[in-house]
Amino acid sequence: MKDAAAPTPPLALEGLRKTYPSPEGPVEVLRGVSLALAPGESLALTGESGSGKSTLLHLAAGLDAADAGEVRIAGRSLTGLRDAGRARLRRDHVGLVFQQFNLAPSLTVASNIAFQARLAGRADRAWTAALVARLGLAGLERRYPEQLSGGQQQRVAIGRALAARPGLVLADEPTGALDEAASDAVLDLLLELAAETGAALLMVTHSPRLAGRLGGRAHLRAGRLE
Amino acid sequence: MNWRGFLWALTALASHWRRRPLLLAAALVGLAAATGLWIGVQALNAEARRAYDDAARAMSAAALPALVAEGGGPADIARFGPLRRAGWPASPLIDVDLAVEGAPASLRLMGVEPVSLPEAAGLALFGAGEDEAGNDADADAPPAPDYAAFTRPPGRALIAPATLAELGDALGVGAGDRLATPRGETPPLVASAAAAPGVLIMDFGFAQRLAGMEGRTTRFLLDPDAELPAAPLSDIAPDLRRAAPRAAADPAQLTESFHLNLTAFGFLAFAVGLFIAHGAVGLAFEQRRGLMRSLRACGLPAWTLCAALGAELLVLALLAGVAGIAGGATVAAALLPDVAASLRGLYDAPAPDALSLPLSWWLWGLGMSVAGAAVASGGALWKAARMPVLDSARPEAWFAAARRARARQGALAGALAVVAAGLAVWGEGLVAGFAMIGAMLGAAALALPLALGAALAGLQGLADRRWGPLAAWMAADARQQLPGLSLALMALMIALAANVGVGSMVDGFRLTFESWLEDRLAAEVYAEAEPGAAPRLAALIAADPRISADLPEWRAETVLDGAPVELRGFADHATWRRRWPLLEAAPGAWDRVAAGQGAMISEQLARRLDLGLGDPLALAGGAALPVAAIFADYGNPRGQVRLSNAALAARAPEAERGRHALRVTPPEAAEAVAAELDAAEGVSAMEQGSIRALSSRIFERTFAVTGALNTLTFGVAGIALATALLSLSAARLPQTAPVWAMGTSRRRLAAMELGRIMGLALLTAMLATPLGVALAWALVAVVNVAAFGWRLPLHVFPADWLRLAALAVAAAGLAAAIPLAGFLRTSPAALAKVFADER
Numbered sequence A: 001m002k003d004a005a006a007p008t009p010p011l012a013l014e015g016l017r018k019t020y021p022s023p024e025g026p027v028e029v030l031r032g033v034s035l036a037l038a039p040g041e042s043l044a045l046t047g048e049s050g051s052g053k054s055t056l057l058h059l060a061a062g063l064d065a066a067d068a069g070e071v072r073i074a075g076r077s078l079t080g081l082r083d084a085g086r087a088r089l090r091r092d093h094v095g096l097v098f099q100q101f102n103l104a105p106s107l108t109v110a111s112n113i114a115f116q117a118r119l120a121g122r123a124d125r126a127w128t129a130a131l132v133a134r135l136g137l138a139g140l141e142r143r144y145p146e147q148l149s150g151g152q153q154q155r156v157a158i159g160r161a162l163a164a165r166p167g168l169v170l171a172d173e174p175t176g177a178l179d180e181a182a183s184d185a186v187l188d189l190l191l192e193l194a195a196e197t198g199a200a201l202l203m204v205t206h207s208p209r210l211a212g213r214l215g216g217r218a219h220l221r222a223g224r225l226e
Numbered sequence B: 001m002n003w004r005g006f007l008w009a010l011t012a013l014a015s016h017w018r019r020r021p022l023l024l025a026a027a028l029v030g031l032a033a034a035t036g037l038w039i040g041v042q043a044l045n046a047e048a049r050r051a052y053d054d055a056a057r058a059m060s061a062a063a064l065p066a067l068v069a070e071g072g073g074p075a076d077i078a079r080f081g082p083l084r085r086a087g088w089p090a091s092p093l094i095d096v097d098l099a100v101e102g103a104p105a106s107l108r109l110m111g112v113e114p115v116s117l118p119e120a121a122g123l124a125l126f127g128a129g130e131d132e133a134g135n136d137a138d139a140d141a142p143p144a145p146d147y148a149a150f151t152r153p154p155g156r157a158l159i160a161p162a163t164l165a166e167l168g169d170a171l172g173v174g175a176g177d178r179l180a181t182p183r184g185e186t187p188p189l190v191a192s193a194a195a196a197p198g199v200l201i202m203d204f205g206f207a208q209r210l211a212g213m214e215g216r217t218t219r220f221l222l223d224p225d226a227e228l229p230a231a232p233l234s235d236i237a238p239d240l241r242r243a244a245p246r247a248a249a250d251p252a253q254l255t256e257s258f259h260l261n262l263t264a265f266g267f268l269a270f271a272v273g274l275f276i277a278h279g280a281v282g283l284a285f286e287q288r289r290g291l292m293r294s295l296r297a298c299g300l301p302a303w304t305l306c307a308a309l310g311a312e313l314l315v316l317a318l319l320a321g322v323a324g325i326a327g328g329a330t331v332a333a334a335l336l337p338d339v340a341a342s343l344r345g346l347y348d349a350p351a352p353d354a355l356s357l358p359l360s361w362w363l364w365g366l367g368m369s370v371a372g373a374a375v376a377s378g379g380a381l382w383k384a385a386r387m388p389v390l391d392s393a394r395p396e397a398w399f400a401a402a403r404r405a406r407a408r409q410g411a412l413a414g415a416l417a418v419v420a421a422g423l424a425v426w427g428e429g430l431v432a433g434f435a436m437i438g439a440m441l442g443a444a445a446l447a448l449p450l451a452l453g454a455a456l457a458g459l460q461g462l463a464d465r466r467w468g469p470l471a472a473w474m475a476a477d478a479r480q481q482l483p484g485l486s487l488a489l490m491a492l493m494i495a496l497a498a499n500v501g502v503g504s505m506v507d508g509f510r511l512t513f514e515s516w517l518e519d520r521l522a523a524e525v526y527a528e529a530e531p532g533a534a535p536r537l538a539a540l541i542a543a544d545p546r547i548s549a550d551l552p553e554w555r556a557e558t559v560l561d562g563a564p565v566e567l568r569g570f571a572d573h574a575t576w577r578r579r580w581p582l583l584e585a586a587p588g589a590w591d592r593v594a595a596g597q598g599a600m601i602s603e604q605l606a607r608r609l610d611l612g613l614g615d616p617l618a619l620a621g622g623a624a625l626p627v628a629a630i631f632a633d634y635g636n637p638r639g640q641v642r643l644s645n646a647a648l649a650a651r652a653p654e655a656e657r658g659r660h661a662l663r664v665t666p667p668e669a670a671e672a673v674a675a676e677l678d679a680a681e682g683v684s685a686m687e688q689g690s691i692r693a694l695s696s697r698i699f700e701r702t703f704a705v706t707g708a709l710n711t712l713t714f715g716v717a718g719i720a721l722a723t724a725l726l727s728l729s730a731a732r733l734p735q736t737a738p739v740w741a742m743g744t745s746r747r748r749l750a751a752m753e754l755g756r757i758m759g760l761a762l763l764t765a766m767l768a769t770p771l772g773v774a775l776a777w778a779l780v781a782v783v784n785v786a787a788f789g790w791r792l793p794l795h796v797f798p799a800d801w802l803r804l805a806a807l808a809v810a811a812a813g814l815a816a817a818i819p820l821a822g823f824l825r826t827s828p829a830a831l832a833k834v835f836a837d838e839r
């Protein structure tokens, strides 16, 4: 896996541990999780509710810090990085899609999609326009998120995550709020676009049906991947 | 009523406050500040009115019909016996100013003869207060001395408790001590409610000696309730004549404007306090939306939920009310000395000495607090009553709602602006003036969110093209946040405008007043002789070679159109012609007045009687005189007429003639001349510099109250802003977290947030400045004229604007600091949790 000839993995996790304090004493949610994703690879992360899937994703994105172990994004370790350094890594290399709270309600669809790319200084008009068209959002660019359906909103979020052509896309139940048909359509788009840009994809999902459509599958149980 | 459900809901709702002590504090502080400042101001007003009533009772001696000396000046006391024997209900009264060594101001000395003193004089010298059941202040007053102690040496000098306390501060004297005066010591002081503030009452015998009026009296009072004898006065006392009762000015009427002013400030503070409470209660409502929804989902009826919310508010309001009233009483007590100084200095009115808060005030205050809580939370209760159980039943998209609100606000602001303009053009009087200010401030407050929204929209466009997505997002987000912030920003703007406006008025007044005083006090020394000492003063003046001109000023009083008016005679001299500040003058005004063919009147008299140049002024005892000039007479509650000494003597033979304005060469000798004259018996003299200093001091104190209230309003606005930001910060996490997740550090976000709040405050300050200037104009050109009868030129002080804007920005930064510190301390886990939480 750490072969010198292989290209730098967009994401590498090693021995991640995470413990949360709770009224009943500390709860060890992750007990040494290791994982690596190659460019273009897609992996579904499954597990019971409360097994720590979101926790793992947050650590991978540098949204939170692990108690032990290492996270490397695009070959750079997050260990020792402060808030500003992690933020920069995320901005430049990671696209995030969540189940809720994705979009800035005060910005239009077009501004939302272009947001992270412009933050990273990589706005590409042609690519953004292509994304809008591919996501079936043409004609909706000037609307606000509140005026879209749930599926449309999630497509905007996908567009935003991919507008900067990140090496890594992390998605936490991106279709959790959608019905089956919409889920399929959104997942199709996500997989297609990720493959097109060569991004690695790590997606949390509850649905075995959806998980089966990704390249690989990892199950989280008792704090470990199996 | 489902009591179990009610109590359960109440417990669930109340548990929220325990976890949010800051929010609880904000709600309590807002309500308490609103109640306290309002009650404090009302207490000051009520206390002042009671002082007027007390004084009217105690001072009515001066207003009784009387017998006075034919040629003016004091009367011969030898007439007392024959008058009484002939059945005249006469009683001698000495009424002079008494200088007290070391005291800042002179006292009014009243010497009475207690046996013959008419009951209508209202001086309850003995046993004062016994018949005033229910009047707390009198019940606490020390017992009055008995007759023997009052009349037999060493006698008693009755003095108001407050005046005694003031003298105690200045001279260290207390009850039982004697005051040193130029002619010896007073009888021992006794605090008594019989004496009005600033008055010293003692037996006639002691007063005669202290006044230097042995064998004489200022006048004989006549008992208005007794029959007058048939025997004509000319048989018994040919040198006396009857004088009509003096018309006393009603202080309540004179000071109405002052109290209206205080009330307006109290109302402003009340409104701003409610802003805070509104913000805090609204936030608590938003934060508990989920809880309320679950309660409803579990089967709690909407109205039980509202009842629980109402009960919670009632408890809050009562707690805040008690704290507020206690605080308000403290503030009022602290302001009392300044208020008293204003009333005395500006209106010559009696002033309150102590503050009392009877039970009824507490009840009223609690009522105000509850009413305030109801106003502040009405919207939240309404929302709770109509809240859908399901979150998804969202009524409207935010921008559509915002657009509708904008249209409504714009229409209302426009309507208020039209009302304000209409009042400015056609309104008359004080109430119209205040209504105009209210409409103006209301219009500006409503227009503020529109103006800020437009500015932010412009900024957003600019940012989109120039500064990048983060700045554009900040501007867009600020626009969305505006509805939540606008109440606090309105409060800030009003506080800023009030500061600019009142500051301009006060500073402008100071400038105008000082240069006016300088011109007005053109002579170097002003000397005054007591009755009887006039020849001595005249001789001293004649003998002093340093005195280059002696300008006698005779004075009398009259009543015109029901209000007291001062008549001032003066000698024609280049000093006056060159320096006396005239606002308007007919050609040859000075010549005409000198020839007894005209009169000069003060601005307030001209306004009150609606007189212009050339109009006839009717004065008793002579032909009407045309108005030759109008002069400024700032700060004088009475109207004034200036005419030549001869014209005055013809109309008012009883005029006092003891006052002289003196020119001194070289001017440096003025102090020495004043000191020497002052040392002479029965003569007081002051150099113009010290008169000026004294006048300025009075005016500074007058505006100290305004300044203090101004500062309080500003502070309250700051708290309102902090509360609003605190409330918004909690709701903002879901908006900030994605931006953070996409790669913007918390520090950067916090800095931008700080910059945004300070920018909003700066924009607000910029908009508040023209509003403040408009307010200053309304104050000096409308309210001041209606209230005092004189108009000030409008001055502006741009340096003050900059200072205030800086203060506002700093205050906003400070207000933003609390929630931002919280944001910086939010752990990444908590921020990330926003994404894991399902809502």
Ligand SMILES: Nc1ncnc2c1ncn2[C@@H]1O[C@H](COP(=O)(O)OP(=O)(O)OP(=O)(O)O)[C@@H](O)[C@H]1O
Binding pocket: A020, A021, A022, A029, A047, A048, A049, A050, A051, A052, A053, A054, A055, A056, B829, B830, B833, B836
């Ligand atoms: N901030 C926190 N403090 C304490 N415990 C936490 C915190 N966040 C998560 N946990 C706990 O950690 C465990 C894992 O949570 P996580 O959100 O990662 O689960 P998940 O696998 O994403 O569940 P789901 O499928 O329901 O989303 C849970 O037991 C949860 O109670």
Ligand SMILES: [Mg+2]
Binding pocket: A053, A054, A055, B836
């Ligand atoms: Mg999860």
